Amino acid sequence: MDIGVIGLGSVGLFIASQLSKRHRVTGYVRRTEQQNEIVRQGILLDDHKYEIDVKIISELKMHDLLIICVKQTQMDSLLPYIQNLDSTHILFIQNGLGHVEKVNGLNHVLFFGVCQHGVTKINDYQIRLNGLGQIRIGSDQGSKSAEIIQQQLDDESFPVYYDQDIFSTIQEKLVVNSVINPLTALFEIPNGEILKNSYLKSMAKQLTSEAAKAFSLNEERCWELVHTVAENTQENYSSMLVDLQQHRLTEIDYINGYIVKHSKHDVLLQHFMYQCIKAKEMNRLQRS
Numbered sequence: 001m002d003i004g005v006i007g008l009g010s011v012g013l014f015i016a017s018q019l020s021k022r023h024r025v026t027g028y029v030r031r032t033e034q035q036n037e038i039v040r041q042g043i044l045l046d047d048h049k050y051e052i053d054v055k056i057i058s059e060l061k062m063h064d065l066l067i068i069c070v071k072q073t074q075m076d077s078l079l080p081y082i083q084n085l086d087s088t089h090i091l092f093i094q095n096g097l098g099h100v101e102k103v104n105g106l107n108h109v110l111f112f113g114v115c116q117h118g119v120t121k122i123n124d125y126q127i128r129l130n131g132l133g134q135i136r137i138g139s140d141q142g143s144k145s146a147e148i149i150q151q152q153l154d155d156e157s158f159p160v161y162y163d164q165d166i167f168s169t170i171q172e173k174l175v176v177n178s179v180i181n182p183l184t185a186l187f188e189i190p191n192g193e194i195l196k197n198s199y200l201k202s203m204a205k206q207l208t209s210e211a212a213k214a215f216s217l218n219e220e221r222c223w224e225l226v227h228t229v230a231e232n233t234q235e236n237y238s239s240m241l242v243d244l245q246q247h248r249l250t251e252i253d254y255i256n257g258y259i260v261k262h263s264k265h266d267v268l269l270q271h272f273m274y275q276c277i278k279a280k281e282m283n284r285l286q287r288s
């Protein structure tokens with residue numbers, strides 16, 4: 001397939017590198033420094049070098065499939081480029097929610113996915129894989145085309161699954177992120193600490209319960225997921241903590257903020273966490 005990957009950060013660099021083994025891949029970036037680095041160095045992962053074409057986003061053209069790997073906070077700047085394209089297949093890979101409503105009117109065949117790999121960007125062309133997971137994709141616009149895309153992307157070393165109920169999977173991931181991300185960002189700790197400190201563990205349980213209720217999800221299953229993810233990524237720093245440390249906007253509006261905005265139940269703790277991170281975000285952005 002001819003695939004365009006938009007946004008070569010941690011996730012985009014990883015997906016582009018893995019798909020380049022079997023597909024023609026073009027990466028789209030917004031900075032010429034990054035374009036030049038990838039042209040010179042390729043994408044580096046564990047001593048392997050992967051070569052892809054790299055273009056600036058204003059040069060975006062049609063591909064069989066476009067995979068969008070920008071953050072929720074960066075989606076608005078991207079939409080005009082996608083709106084202007086002839087109809088094609090587009091797969092969105094984001095944490096949180098907000099993007100689905102935003103893009104639903106687009107004249108393309110839309111797929112949504114979650115990335116369960118843990119990837120860290122070392123620099124503009126180099127990444128580290130902290131744990132191989134999987135990518136799950138699905139759609140509400142007909143399962144046939146989602147299954148065809150899944151089969152094309154799936155590979156032994158890069159598992160991609162078709163998920164009949166992708167929106168529940170996205171909600172479950174949102175619940176996990178609404179617990180681990182703000183707690184670790186607030187207390188400036190690696191993910192595993194929320195299970196080791198009994199006070200944090202109790203807060204994590206209460207946040208999970210509220211978030212699960214907001215989406216009418218099973219509380220026990222959600223707590224199991226939070227537990228498993230915190231354990232499997234115990235050494236990692238959450239993306240929210242890293243965003244704050246690097247004085248960038250976090251995805252809080254699309255995670256806890258989304259729950260606060262859409263829940264029919266009281267979500268006082270989620271709201272409190274939301275305000276804590278917004279306060280910290282404001283503080284960091286004012287100092288940068």
Ligand SMILES: NC(=O)C1=CN([C@@H]2O[C@H](COP(=O)(O)OP(=O)(O)OC[C@H]3O[C@@H](n4cnc5c(N)ncnc54)[C@H](OP(=O)(O)O)[C@@H]3O)[C@@H](O)[C@H]2O)C=CC1
Pocket residue numbers: 006007008009010011012028029030031057069070071072074077078093094095096115116117118119120121239251
């Ligand atoms: N990292 C991880 O392990 C995981 C991340 N996720 C989710 O995946 C999504 C992406 O995360 P991640 O890769 O970590 O984020 P990054 O911040 O590492 O990458 C986002 C990239 O998008 C680029 N970008 C932003 N706007 C545009 C634009 N208009 N055109 C082209 N490129 C653009 C940014 O460029 P620039 O560098 O110039 O700003 C950056 O390289 C997020 O929703 C995240 O929550 C999900 C699971 C795991």
Ligand SMILES: CC(C)(CO)C(=O)C(=O)O
Pocket residue numbers: 095118177180181191229233236237238239240
């Ligand atoms: C799963 C987790 C919490 C891993 O760090 C993540 O998705 C993030 O940091 O945004």
